[in-house]
Amino acid sequence: MTSTAAALLARATKSRRPIFVALAVILLLRSRLLTLPKDVVRNLRRVAYGPPLSQDEMVQVLQQVYLDGPDGTKTLLVPYRDRVSEVTIKPYTPSQLADDAKNFPPVPPTHKPSLDKTFLHQLKAILRITFPSWYSKETLILILHSFFLVSRTVLSVGVARLDGRIVRDLVSADGKGFLKGLGLWFLLAIPSTYTNTMLHHLQAKLSLRLRTRLNRYTNDLYLSSAPDLRYYRVSTEGGLDGVDQYITADVASFCDAVAAIYGNVMKPSLDLVLFTTQLSRTLGVRGTILLFLNYYATAKILRAVTPAFGRLAAVEARLEGEYRAGMGRVGRESEEVAFYNGGPRERDILWRAYLRLIKHINSIYKIRIAYEWTEDYVIKYLWSAAGYALIAVPVLLTRRRNVGIQTGVNVKINDEVANRTETYISSRRLLLSLADAGGRVMYAQKDLLELAGLTTRIYTLLSTLHNLSPLPKPAPSQDTVELSHVDIAVPSSASTSSSAATVLVKDLSLALKSGEHLMITGSNGVGKTAVARVLAGLWAPWKEDEDELSVGKVSGGGNEKGGAVKRPEGKKGVFVVPQRSYMVAGTLLDQIIYPDSYEQFKQSGRTLQELMEILTASNLAYLPAREGGWHTRKEWRDVLSGGEKQRMGLARVFYHKPKFAILDECTSAVSSDVEGRMYEHAKSLGITLITISLRPSLMRYHNQLLTINGDGVGSWTLTKVGGAEERMGLDREIITLEEKLADVEGWEKRVKELTKALSVQEA
Numbered sequence: 174m175t176s177t178a179a180a181l182l183a184r185a186t187k188s189r190r191p192i193f194v195a196l197a198v199i200l201l202l203r204s205r206l207l208t209l210p211k212d213v214v215r216n217l218r219r220v221a222y223g224p225p226l227s228q229d230e231m232v233q234v235l236q237q238v239y240l241d242g243p244d245g246t247k248t249l250l251v252p253y254r255d256r257v258s259e260v261t262i263k264p265y266t267p268s269q270l271a272d273d274a275k276n277f278p279p280v281p282p283t284h285k286p287s288l289d290k291t292f293l294h295q296l297k298a299i300l301r302i303t304f305p306s307w308y309s310k311e312t313l314i315l316i317l318h319s320f321f322l323v324s325r326t327v328l329s330v331g332v333a334r335l336d337g338r339i340v341r342d343l344v345s346a347d348g349k350g351f352l353k354g355l356g357l358w359f360l361l362a363i364p365s366t367y368t369n370t371m372l373h374h375l376q377a378k379l380s381l382r383l384r385t386r387l388n389r390y391t392n393d394l395y396l397s398s399a400p401d402l403r404y405y406r407v408s409t410e411g412g413l414d415g416v417d418q419y420i421t422a423d424v425a426s427f428c429d430a431v432a433a434i435y436g437n438v439m440k441p442s443l444d445l446v447l448f449t450t451q452l453s454r455t456l457g458v459r460g461t462i463l464l465f466l467n468y469y470a471t472a473k474i475l476r477a478v479t480p481a482f483g484r485l486a487a488v489e490a491r492l493e494g495e496y497r498a499g500m501g502r503v504g505r506e507s508e509e510v511a512f513y514n515g516g517p518r519e520r521d522i523l524w525r526a527y528l529r530l531i532k533h534i535n536s537i538y539k540i541r542i543a544y545e546w547t548e549d550y551v552i553k554y555l556w557s558a559a560g561y562a563l564i565a566v567p568v569l570l571t572r573r574r575n576v577g578i579q580t581g582v583n584v585k586i587n588d589e590v591a592n593r594t595e596t597y598i599s600s601r602r603l604l605l606s607l608a609d610a611g612g613r614v615m616y617a618q619k620d621l622l623e624l625a626g627l628t629t630r631i632y633t634l635l636s637t638l639h640n641l642s643p644l645p646k647p648a649p650s651q652d653t654v655e656l657s658h659v660d661i662a663v664p665s666s667a668s669t670s671s672s673a674a675t676v677l678v679k680d681l682s683l684a685l686k687s688g689e690h691l692m693i694t695g696s697n698g699v700g701k702t703a704v705a706r707v708l709a710g711l712w713a714p715w716k717e718d719e720d721e722l723s724v725g726k727v728s729g730g731g732n733e734k735g736g737a738v739k740r741p742e743g744k745k746g747v748f749v750v751p752q753r754s755y756m757v758a759g760t761l762l763d764q765i766i767y768p769d770s771y772e773q774f775k776q777s778g779r780t781l782q783e784l785m786e787i788l789t790a791s792n793l794a795y796l797p798a799r800e801g802g803w804h805t806r807k808e809w810r811d812v813l814s815g816g817e818k819q820r821m822g823l824a825r826v827f828y829h830k831p832k833f834a835i836l837d838e839c840t841s842a843v844s845s846d847v848e849g850r851m852y853e854h855a856k857s858l859g860i861t862l863i864t865i866s867l868r869p870s871l872m873r874y875h876n877q878l879l880t881i882n883g884d885g886v887g888s889w890t891l892t893k894v895g896g897a898e899e900r901m902g903l904d905r906e907i908i909t910l911e912e913k914l915a916d917v918e919g920w921e922k923r924v925k926e927l928t929k930a931l932s933v934q935e936a
């Protein structure tokens with residue numbers, strides 16, 4: 174066997190001679206290549222990758238981010254040094270994602286991760302994403318990995334046999350044989366070590382590829398556009414918190430675990446089979462039966478002491494997520510925290526989250542002590558003892574037989590001892606490898622349980638996202654926004670009782686034609702923004718008598734129970750500027766055109782001159798000069814002041830020129846004169862305004878006033894501004910104020926009396 178291996182190696186070495194020569198030449202020349210003149214290196218790179226980009230071109234590339242392909246593909250432009258590499262990706266289509274939903278039925282709330290049928294089902298559903306076909310690169314890596322795993326085991330058997338042979342030659346003082354064995358030892362070491370390195374490399378590569386696949390899928394699913402808006406609804410309607418932890422850390426851990434589990438289970442299992450086969454040749458039937466009894470006993474003992482690693486891993490991931498989310502919150506809202514000087518308080522909160530995490534990890538470590546102690550004891554010592562016993566059986570039996578034979582025949586005792594030593598050394602090495610493989614198989618159970626925990630996390634994420642049924646699509650209309658008999662309530666997850674939901678606005682009906690501007694007012698928290706959410710399609714109209722969300726079963730503007738919504742489609746139809754300003758990651762230009770991309774901006778034929786006019790109308794004309802141009806990248810959330818951010822929100826309205834703009838208290842930090850000018854400008858662009866505000870001064874830009882009363886029963890009133898009702902209301906207010914003014918004289922007199930009394934006391 175060993176001579177065959179050596180022959181194979183020798184043949185391989187011979188046939189690969191040119192490659193070895195080339196490698197040696199490269200190694201020798203390496204230092205020379207490194208010191209080549211810079212312009213030669215530059216020219217070589219130019220030939221290989223094309224000319225480098227100028228600074229201007231690089232700025233354009235950074236602005237562009239990606240190119241849209243005609244077939245829906247996106248080519249990402251990834252800057253690297255002074256060049257750009259292109260990565261083409263094809264996003265999943267909404268119909269592909271909808272098709273996949275059947276693979277992700279909801280997880281029962283009582284489910285605990287363990288090695289059962291549910292785990293296999295969940296893993297299969299996820300692996301369908303990571304291994305899309307038999308011809309994918311991931312499958313190829315797996316095949317290659319398997320090849321190296323088998324090679325590794327075969328080489329281990331070779332090493333064990335060679336080990337025995339070398340010691341045999343040593344014991345029988347065969348110098349030639351010993352040297353030959355040593356030579357083979359070094360030769361065998363080359364493929365053995367290479368195989369090990371490749372196994373690590375392929376495992377890491379597989380993990381990374383799986384992560385990329387899963388990330389792309391999750392991102393396409395999560396960041397879905399209307400009517401799905403899963404990123405917006407996953408927490409309120411799906412009841413899933415800390416999604417960022419799921420998508421970033423958990424996906425990475427899951428992929429690492431999957432890539433590792435293959436090697437961790439496959440390799441030791443293969444080792445077990447191969448080594449047992451090899452050993453059974455030496456041990457005979459009785460020995461092999463004993464070996465299997467040994468396996469059985471070990472499995473039983475370890476099963477009894479194995480803790481619920483899956484559940485522990487899932488809890489650890491959740492606690493890790495909570496701690497991470499806390500850190501993220503402080504980073505995001507650092508200025509607010511700093512104004513309150515809330516550092517120490519935040520530290521306490523974060524410290525508590527960290528301690529909970531650490532306490533849990535510590536408890537895992539403690540649980541592991543008992544498990545690992547038993548495992549070590551059983552695998553290392555019990556198996557070794559069993560191994561000695563197993564090896565001793567044939568040796569002792571042969572010896573006894575030989576002793577019997579010796580009396581009549583002349584036997585070469587030296588040869589016998591040498592052969593016995595060879596058998597002993599080979600078997601011992603195989604047994605040690607077997608113990609190691611056994612240990613890893615047993616440990617793989619722990620890995621499998623941890624994988625079950627991570628699988629449950631990823632499956633929960635994907636199934637929650639898949640099971641958010643699309644929001645009802647508002648019925649399209651040309652130039653009107655209409656709500657008829659709509660009830661509005663905070664959407665809740667299916668797990669929270671719908672009877673607990675209070676209706677904020679009941680039976681709301683209004684019709685707004687183009688040019689009829691509406692103002693929505695009412696106290697804080699009465700549901701003004703809620704109306705905007707329904708109009709924008711973020712919330713479905715509420716259906717009272719349903720346990721589930723009023724989504725998914727409604728189309729064409731709602732149904733009779735939930736009321737109906739009609740509006741012009743898309744961001745050109747209704748554009749919302751929310752209460753909290755949002756600044757996107759990117760350049761100054763990106764802030765104005767958001768949510769459009771630079772590519773869309775270029776395709777629309779709009780110019781920088783137009784953007785400048787928009788900024789002028791928003792009183793932000795100074796920004797490009799102040800910030801260093803249109804393509805400057807900054808953390809705009811921190812760079813712009815509160816008022817500037819609000820003005821930027823209106824600049825977006827001027828850029829997109831929608832038919833209707835919902836302005837949700839988005840000018841509260843803008844001075845009234847600038848606010849007035851911007852309102853007039855919006856109107857001059859033909860935009861119909863729906864303003865949510867508590868400022869009476871804004872009433873003059875509107876024709877209708879919707880007041881939400883906040884009386885707990887969802888009542889509301891809709892009046893024409895400037896109409897008889899409105900005037901009567903104002904008259905009533907004037908009378909009340911005049912009555913109050915009449916008392917002022919009396920109050921002033923009383924203040925004087927009190928001041929006098931105080932000064933007498935002090936004297």
Ligand SMILES: Nc1ncnc2c1ncn2[C@@H]1O[C@H](COP(=O)(O)OP(=O)(O)OP(=O)(O)O)[C@@H](O)[C@H]1O
Nearest residue numbers: 409663677695696697698699700701702703704752
């Ligand atoms: N995601 C949510 N989860 C739970 N409750 C919510 C959610 N969104 C809104 N609410 C509740 O719905 C009610 C109405 O909220 P909304 O934002 O519409 O108030 P508003 O009238 O716009 O108030 P303000 O003038 O303060 O902006 C509030 O009581 C709020 O607490």
